[in-house]
Amino acid sequence: MARVELKSISKSFGGVPVLSGIELDVADGEFLTLVGASGCGKSTLIRIIAGLEPQSSGSVLINGAPVDHLRPHERQVAMVFQSYALYPHMRVFANIGLPLMMSRLNLFERLPIIRMLSARRRRVMAEIESEVRAVTKQLQIDALLERRPSQLSGGQRQRVALGRAMVRHPAAFLMDEPLSNLDAKLRVHMRTELAELHDRLGTTFIYVTHDQVEAMTMSDRVAMMDNGTILQIGRPGDLYMRPANLKVAQFIGTPAINLLPAKVSSAGSVELFGAELPIRARRPAGSAMTLGIRPEAITLAPLGTSRPGMHLLPGRLRRSENLGPEHMLHIDLTSPASGTIICSVAGDHEPLTSDSRGLALLFMPSACHVFDVEGHRIDDVEAASAAAAPSSDPHARAFGATLCPLLPKAGEPCAPCGGPAARTS
Amino acid sequence: MDTHLPSPHPSPGGRGRSPVGTLARRAATLFVVHGILIAGAVFILLPFVWMLITSIKSPAEIFAVDFSLWPKHFNAVENYGFALQKVPLLRFAANGVIVCAGILLIQLLVAIPCAYALAKLRFPGRTALFALVLMGLCIPIQVPALPLYMGLAQVGLLNTYFAIMMPFFSSVFAIFLFRQFFRSYPDEIIHAARLDGMSEFEIVWLIVVPSAWPAIAAFSVFSIVAHWNDLYWPLIVISDTHLATPPLGMMFFADAETGSNYGALTAAATVLTAPLVVAFLIARRRFIEGITMTGIK
Numbered sequence: 001m002a003r004v005e006l007k008s009i010s011k012s013f014g015g016v017p018v019l020s021g022i023e024l025d026v027a028d029g030e031f032l033t034l035v036g037a038s039g040c041g042k043s044t045l046i047r048i049i050a051g052l053e054p055q056s057s058g059s060v061l062i063n064g065a066p067v068d069h070l071r072p073h074e075r076q077v078a079m080v081f082q083s084y085a086l087y088p089h090m091r092v093f094a095n096i097g098l099p100l101m102m103s104r105l106n107l108f109e110r111l112p113i114i115r116m117l118s119a120r121r122r123r124v125m126a127e128i129e130s131e132v133r134a135v136t137k138q139l140q141i142d143a144l145l146e147r148r149p150s151q152l153s154g155g156q157r158q159r160v161a162l163g164r165a166m167v168r169h170p171a172a173f174l175m176d177e178p179l180s181n182l183d184a185k186l187r188v189h190m191r192t193e194l195a196e197l198h199d200r201l202g203t204t205f206i207y208v209t210h211d212q213v214e215a216m217t218m219s220d221r222v223a224m225m226d227n228g229t230i231l232q233i234g235r236p237g238d239l240y241m242r243p244a245n246l247k248v249a250q251f252i253g254t255p256a257i258n259l260l261p262a263k264v265s266s267a268g269s270v271e272l273f274g275a276e277l278p279i280r281a282r283r284p285a286g287s288a289m290t291l292g293i294r295p296e297a298i299t300l301a302p303l304g305t306s307r308p309g310m311h312l313l314p315g316r317l318r319r320s321e322n323l324g325p326e327h328m329l330h331i332d333l334t335s336p337a338s339g340t341i342i343c344s345v346a347g348d349h350e351p352l353t354s355d356s357r358g359l360a361l362l363f364m365p366s367a368c369h370v371f372d373v374e375g376h377r378i379d380d381v382e383a384a385s386a387a388a389a390p391s392s393d394p395h396a397r398a399f400g401a402t403l404c405p406l407l408p409k410a411g412e413p414c415a416p417c418g419g420p421a422a423r424t425s
Numbered sequence: 426m427d428t429h430l431p432s433p434h435p436s437p438g439g440r441g442r443s444p445v446g447t448l449a450r451r452a453a454t455l456f457v458v459h460g461i462l463i464a465g466a467v468f469i470l471l472p473f474v475w476m477l478i479t480s481i482k483s484p485a486e487i488f489a490v491d492f493s494l495w496p497k498h499f500n501a502v503e504n505y506g507f508a509l510q511k512v513p514l515l516r517f518a519a520n521g522v523i524v525c526a527g528i529l530l531i532q533l534l535v536a537i538p539c540a541y542a543l544a545k546l547r548f549p550g551r552t553a554l555f556a557l558v559l560m561g562l563c564i565p566i567q568v569p570a571l572p573l574y575m576g577l578a579q580v581g582l583l584n585t586y587f588a589i590m591m592p593f594f595s596s597v598f599a600i601f602l603f604r605q606f607f608r609s610y611p612d613e614i615i616h617a618a619r620l621d622g623m624s625e626f627e628i629v630w631l632i633v634v635p636s637a638w639p640a641i642a643a644f645s646v647f648s649i650v651a652h653w654n655d656l657y658w659p660l661i662v663i664s665d666t667h668l669a670t671p672p673l674g675m676m677f678f679a680d681a682e683t684g685s686n687y688g689a690l691t692a693a694a695t696v697l698t699a700p701l702v703v704a705f706l707i708a709r710r711r712f713i714e715g716i717t718m719t720g721i722k
Contacts, residue, residue: 052616073622085613089635102622110627164621 002171009058019228031205035215036225078165082177084157086149093145096163100128172204246375262289273337277365292369295344303358310362480691504688517674531594540603561597588662606640642711671697
């Protein structure tokens with residue numbers, strides 16, 4: 001059980017900064033995910049927490065005490081690696097039991113041959129064996145104790161690596177992309193298992209991944225990293241619904257958010273393809289803006305339809321992908337708009353897809369995410385929607401007065417709002 | 426080793442070549458390739474064959490004008506008996522084993538931690554140290570021979586096993602070879618071992634070395650062959666026949682009254698070469714693995 005704090009951690013490799021001023025506070029028992037594209041510094045950060053890599057400046061605190069001077073095993077953290085990092089020449093039992101042997105046996109009790117003389121060793125080894133068996137039983141690998149890592153499948157190796165971490169009862173688990181070497185099906189399965197393991201153990205988990213689905217589905221909180229800094233920390237729903245940064249908006253969500261060029265009109269509101277949206281821009285007139293709309297925030301209707309309060313963009317269907325429960329529509333915007341939009345609609349939307357005359361893409365201005373030229377979110381969007389429809393319903397909060405367009409019936413949970421029946425992609 | 430041969434399955438309706446033509450071509454290629462290989466093998470094996478045959482011929486036959494591959498009269502018992510009686514051949518062989526084993530043991534004890542440090546630990550001056558190792562590869566034993574000899578003479582250690590072994594205790598070649606091998610060892614396993622509480626020495630000997638057997642076997646063959654066959658350094662520091670290594674012993678043997686008894690001489694040479702050949706045949710697969718591995722990386 002531990003609280004892990006990072007105080008202005010910076011790291012540079014030979015003058016090249018890879019992490020700058022990272023501040024992070026992971027509560028006891030929390031599942032925090034560091035997510036970001038490869039090379040953003042997330043793996044370096046977790047290695048700094050583990051003590052495998054020294055930071056250039058800043059401090060790591062575990063339970064309020066600085067651990068910067070402690071060696072990795074003294075920090076009471078356990079780590080699971082992407083490649084599992086099992087000892088290839090040792091059997092499963094030795095792989096899992098090694099951390100206990102290292103901490104409970106002295107040097108003489110570990111030396112070959114000489115160790116036979118120690119009576120204490122036999123007693124300690126019996127203890128270790130029962131603990132290893134308890135852990136392997138929990139992970140359902142108790143039949144594999146005599147195998148070597150090369151005789152195990154990917155999923156079994158993964159469990160052995162987990163067992164090696166669990167047997168120490170660490171203060172915190174650090175996981176560096178532990179699922180990325182598994183095949184897609186097993187990954188989904190292990191995702192659930194890891195989340196359940198976290199619930200059962202109640203230990204702090206710090207989890208690194210480049211897969212936003214893993215980040216969204218497993219974590220209490222997600223920290224999105226880019227270029228050595230943390231762009232946003234928040235609950236998975238927060239990152240999806242209120243991305244603080246254009247990069248966060250682009251990274252979180254599949255299919256990716258649609259981005260359209262906009263600018264600030266002379267009246268100070270956001271102007272999209274010549275039409276003004278009821279969103280105050282709070283930036284000088286004429287500045288460039290980026291408007292983001294999630295694929296599921298768009299409603300399709302025959303051309304010529306209009307609905308009160310919704311903004312309309314004309315378009316023509318280019319391609320439709322049937323994913324079963326939903327269709328992914330690629331729509332070319334037509335004059336005065338231009339560009340391509342991806343829009344997801346429920347699977348029974350068939351009639352619309354064959355309409356050759358063109359389509360109306362309708363969306364609530366309050367469902368838009370507006371970013372300035374530096375990529376920062378302009379917060380007026382949320383304020384406007386909150387004013388329009390003060391409600392405790394997450395769908396209403398997110399999409400203004402209307403219901404989430406993905407939902408056939410009101411009140412059902414959905415992915416963007418973080419509900420339990422989250423869609424996976 | 427694989428040689429590049431034409432595909433065993435000619436493409437149907439290919440370039441209009443008849444099956445007979447394809448077969449003939451394949452046979453010709455096989456013939457040429459194997460011819461070259463056999464010629465090379467004969468060139469390398471002939472001295473050994475000659476040594477073996479001479480060791481079982483009678484003196485008259487050895488000096489006979491006409492050349493024969495197979496002796497008319499077998500003189501093996503006399504030749505081998507003479508060599509084994511007159512010369513402490515087994516003593517030379519034992520000396521060779523002691524010297525080679527001692528050198529190899531210390532070389533591994535020194536070179537493996539050095540190579541691990543150069544490959545996996547980050548410390549200031551690592552690049553400079555590795556550059557020194559590479560430069561060390563360029564210095565032949567003849568260069569430091571004189572100061573080494575004088576030093577050993579000063580401390581009165583000439584004519585000891587230690588004197589034969591000492592200059593080779595730290596092998597830059599071994600450091601280089603193992604460093605290249607260890608570099609490809611996954612960092613994550615080393616990190617896991619550190620998290621599990623292992624010291625760097627334990628990581629080297631308990632985690633990394635068990636995976637490094639091909640490299641250790643390859644280096645052992647190099648080291649044993651080089652020091653079993655070394656004449657130069659034992660010749661400088663050893664004058665006592667009882668401490669002579671195999672080549673030095675052969676030299677003492679050839680100098681004495683048996684100088685012109687080629688049958689006995691080659692019999693002795695056969696006895697002293699045999700252990701190496703046997704050792705190589707046993708370690709052959711590992712040896713080739715080690716060479717190809719370090720060649721690729």
